[in-house]
Structures are given as C-alpha cells and as structure tokens.
Amino acid sequence: MVEHSTPLAIVVLAAGKGTRMKSDLHKVLHPIAGRPMLDHLLESAAALAPERQVVVAGHGREQLEQALGSRAAIAVQEPQLGTGHAVQQAEAALSGFAGDVLILYGDVPFVSTATMRAMIDRLHADDSPAVVVLGFEPEEPLQYGRVLAHDDGRIAMMVEYKDATEEQRACRLCNSGLMAVKSADLFDLLARVGNDNAQGEYYLVDIVNVATLEGRACAVIVTPDPDEVGGINSRSELAEAEARWQARRRLAAMAEGVTLIAPETVFFAWDTKLGRDVTVEPNVVFAPGVTVADDVIIHAFSHLEGATLESGVAIGPYARLRPGAVLRRGSKVGNFVEVKNAELGEGAKANHLTYVGDATVGAKANLGAGTITCNYDGYFKHRTVIGERAFIGSNSALVAPVKIGADAIVAAGSTVTRDVADGELRLVRGEQLVKPGWADRFHDAMKKKKAEKTAG
Structure with missing residues (x-):
C-alpha cells in the first residue's frame, strides 16, 4: 500500500x-x-x-x-x-x-x-x-x-x-x-x-x-x-447479493468462534456483533443494532433487533427482542417472550409467554408465564419498575406506571394498578365462590333438556 x-x-x-x-x-x-x-x-x-x-x-x-x-x-x-x-x-x-x-x-x-x-x-x-x-x-x-x-x-x-x-x-x-x-x-x-x-x-x-x-x-x-x-438492477439480483453477503458473514462468524447449528438458516444484519462461544440455533434473524457478548445461547426461531445481550444470557426458542432490549449477565428470556425498551437485570428470568415493554426488571426477579407490562394507555407509554428478587405470578397484568418493590410477590392472576412495597404480597382477585353440587345439577338439567328436544 x-x-x-x-x-x-x-x-x-x-x-x-x-x-x-x-x-x-x-x-x-x-x-x-x-x-x-x-x-x-x-x-x-x-x-x-x-x-x-x-x-x-x-x-x-x-x-x-x-x-x-x-x-x-x-x-x-x-x-x-x-x-x-x-x-x-x-x-x-x-x-x-x-x-x-x-x-x-x-x-x-x-x-x-x-x-x-x-x-x-x-x-x-x-x-x-x-x-x-x-x-x-x-x-x-x-x-x-x-x-x-x-x-x-x-x-x-x-x-x-x-x-x-x-x-x-x-x-x-x-x-x-x-x-x-x-x-x-x-x-x-x-x-x-x-x-x-x-x-x-x-x-x-x-x-x-x-x-x-x-x-x-x-x-x-x-x-x-x-x-x-456485481451490479444490482432487479429484485432477483438483490436477493442474490443478500445471499452472497450472508454466506460470507456466516463464515466469518464461525471463524470468530460462533457456533451456527444450521448456518444457512441464520441471517445477520450489517452491524451484528457476536462474542466467542455464542451458539445460534436454526432460523434466527438478527436485524440491525444487535450486540451479543460471550457464552450466549440463542435458541431457534428467535428475532433480535436493537438489543444488547451480556454474557451467559439465553433466549428463546421463539423469543423476540425489540429495540432497547438489554439483557444483563445470566438473564433468561424464554419461549414466546417479547422484550421492548426494557432491561432485565442480572439473573432475571421471563421464561414463558410474557411481554416486557418499557420496564426495568431487577436482578434475579422472576416473571411468571403470561405476565404483561401494560405500558400503553392509548396515548402515552408508561414505565414499569420491578425490584430485585421480586416474583410475579403467572397471568399477572402490571398496569404502568407502577413499581413492584424488591422481594415483593404478586400473586398469580393479579391486575396491579398501584405500587407494591418491598417484601409485600399483592393479591388482586375476585372472591372465589364455592357452590357444592351446582355443576352436577346443571349437567343433569341440560342432559334432560337435550333428550327432550331430540325425542321431539
């Protein structure tokens, strides 16, 4: 030169x-x-x-x-x-x-x-x-x-x-x-x-x-x-150029210490950054703005965009990380979980069927299946803050703006609209009624009605 x-x-x-x-x-x-x-x-x-x-x-x-x-x-x-x-x-x-x-x-x-x-x-x-x-x-x-x-x-x-x-x-x-x-x-x-x-x-x-x-x-x-x-003048030539770029990027990733289980099914963006000993399972898509540290596993059928993953993180299968998602060391995002403009603290978990949007989740907090942060009121976005080691029971809705304190527990099925203090249990459910024998009587009556209608 x-x-x-x-x-x-x-x-x-x-x-x-x-x-x-x-x-x-x-x-x-x-x-x-x-x-x-x-x-x-x-x-x-x-x-x-x-x-x-x-x-x-x-x-x-x-x-x-x-x-x-x-x-x-x-x-x-x-x-x-x-x-x-x-x-x-x-x-x-x-x-x-x-x-x-x-x-x-x-x-x-x-x-x-x-x-x-x-x-x-x-x-x-x-x-x-x-x-x-x-x-x-x-x-x-x-x-x-x-x-x-x-x-x-x-x-x-x-x-x-x-x-x-x-x-x-x-x-x-x-x-x-x-x-x-x-x-x-x-x-x-x-x-x-x-x-x-x-x-x-x-x-x-x-x-x-x-x-x-x-x-x-x-x-x-x-x-x-x-x-x-090579010039690009048509959609087919655009697709061919994409394929050539992706093929080279996959080879580069593997040469740098990334395991691609099925390389031809993984798609990178121009600025994707991957650390060493990262494992990417089949059918994963990286949109722009993704940075992945060492020792991360990305399970199959996950989509990442504008996200940062620290070492030891695991996501998917079928996880979606949207812009502003930050997963701290050792945190986990499981199947059918979506994270947007939210931070999961070190060791925090959202393992199933959960939406975490506009939120801060403390270290070692656990979000049960079906947890939803209700961040949008139709006009404005609001933030949810979940403290360290908090436990959110399954099928809970956290209506932002709201804060869940450290070590707090939100019982399954709760809709939380007010702050929960540190160490507090919040249970928000309708009263459970018990009517012994009601179901048996109901079934007997309906069977009789159906038999009469059939005979007629």
Whole structure:
C-alpha cells in the first residue's frame, strides 16, 4: 500500500430510474443486510477519508437527499444522457477541488476499501496514467463493455458491448465502470467525449479512448473477486447479493468462534456483533443494532433487533427482542417472550409467554408465564419498575406506571394498578365462590333438556 497526501473526492452515480426493480423506493436505497446498498458503498469509501462526496441523482433524488442528509452533495442529471454526462454533472460540486476522483456506482455496493485504494495507488504509479479502470473477469462476460489491454495493464482501447466487434467481444476482461482520475484531467477529458455510438450517449469509458488517442497512458487493474463489482438492477439480483453477503458473514462468524447449528438458516444484519462461544440455533434473524457478548445461547426461531445481550444470557426458542432490549449477565428470556425498551437485570428470568415493554426488571426477579407490562394507555407509554428478587405470578397484568418493590410477590392472576412495597404480597382477585353440587345439577338439567328436544 502506498500512502498519498493527495485529497480524494468520491463521485457516486445513482441517476438511473431502476425500472427493473419495479419499486417506488430508489434502487440504491434498497437494503442488503438491513442497510441501504448506497450506505454499504459509502462506508467502504469512508475509510479513505474523502474530502468531498457527490452523488449524481435523477429520478427519486428527493429520497436520496433525505437519506444522505449532509453526508454528500447532490448533483442532478436531467435528462440522463449516459455515464459520461452523469459525471459531468458533478463538476460544480467539485469546483475548486484539486486531487483524485474516484467514480463509483450506487448499485455496485460491495467494492472494498482495498480495491478503491489499489485504484488510487495505480493512479500515482511512476507511469502516471491519465485514467485507472477497474476490470474484472466474470465466468460469463455477457454484454459487459470490454477492456482491451496489453500484458502490462496499459489499455489499448475500451469498447461498449453494443459497439464491439466479434473479435473484441472475445476478450474476457470486462469494464466494471469504476475509475480513478485526477481532477485536473477528468472534466477536460469529458468535454471531448462525443456520442457517436449505438446508444447515442456520452460514455464515461470514452475518456480512456480520448486520453489514449492523445498518447497518454491509461491502465487497468483487475479485481480477483468478480462479485465485488456485481451490479444490482432487479429484485432477483438483490436477493442474490443478500445471499452472497450472508454466506460470507456466516463464515466469518464461525471463524470468530460462533457456533451456527444450521448456518444457512441464520441471517445477520450489517452491524451484528457476536462474542466467542455464542451458539445460534436454526432460523434466527438478527436485524440491525444487535450486540451479543460471550457464552450466549440463542435458541431457534428467535428475532433480535436493537438489543444488547451480556454474557451467559439465553433466549428463546421463539423469543423476540425489540429495540432497547438489554439483557444483563445470566438473564433468561424464554419461549414466546417479547422484550421492548426494557432491561432485565442480572439473573432475571421471563421464561414463558410474557411481554416486557418499557420496564426495568431487577436482578434475579422472576416473571411468571403470561405476565404483561401494560405500558400503553392509548396515548402515552408508561414505565414499569420491578425490584430485585421480586416474583410475579403467572397471568399477572402490571398496569404502568407502577413499581413492584424488591422481594415483593404478586400473586398469580393479579391486575396491579398501584405500587407494591418491598417484601409485600399483592393479591388482586375476585372472591372465589364455592357452590357444592351446582355443576352436577346443571349437567343433569341440560342432559334432560337435550333428550327432550331430540325425542321431539
């Protein structure tokens, strides 16, 4: 790796209509592993500390503006007259910038930081190429543009598939569309690109041909992983990209000391963090925002989002942890238990059929089956506080705001609407009536009535 002090600008092309997605959501905002594909790309670029970032937008630019906020300038391409024309729209946003420009595509989200850095390094090599192109060699070259290059990586010519001869199409080195160019060259070269081609468009690749005709060298580097530059243009390609990402993440998790009983059934989010000796049973989904410490077991069919699990925790099967769920060391959440914006203290348990929302549960407290924290009155959320070692009997409803003291017991079937003091027993039930023989008399009467109706 070569260190450069040259400033860097990122230009991301995202002006296409994405018609094959058949979606009202902008194509580059469709998520992979719970994160928009554009954000995957920008995260990789961020490691290079770019001085400026420009996203070229067209259709759906309002969505991009909202998603990006102040992270990048928006340049508008209207109408869309090709990739070269798209990059030209970034000229105003790069006014006064002197440095390297890396041209990326919003629907090619998995270009690695290492590959981006290699392109910049090649731009600063001793032969000072005017343009560096990222090439790849897929199993099936299909209709990708071709890079006709010498053995040393110098480019002889670039051609789009529709404009290529059969001999040129036989070349297996394809153009990913990604380029690195010095800002001093970029817009000067683009100004001399024409549209005399099969599409009648201004191709970005033609800056290479313009520079080459002027006797300037251009170079290609080749990514060893064709999947890195795979574009996403349809729902099926989105699903394929998700599958590739998940497969790699599962392998990484297992390499880091996680046991996946059935790896192909576990789905991670882009930011899932797992400790060592974590066991994940089949059919578990991690949505964004989950952190799991060491020695945790996640039983089958559980769903986690925005949750923190400390060491020794066990959840599931069929548990749901929603945003704000914090499970302290050794706590347990069992089958069909939902936890939202709530903390279970060290060693606390909610083992069956329970909803814990907007609550603080003390250490070693035990919530019996069917316990519900009634946190919403139709207008506002309210909090329930359960003290250490408290015992909540089965089928109890705790109507927030309410506090259950330490070592208190709430009897099964109680609906608690007022605070319970430390060490207190709270029993809230209707009086139990006993009527000896009533059931026998009832059954006899009903059987007689049914027999009479049948005989009639």
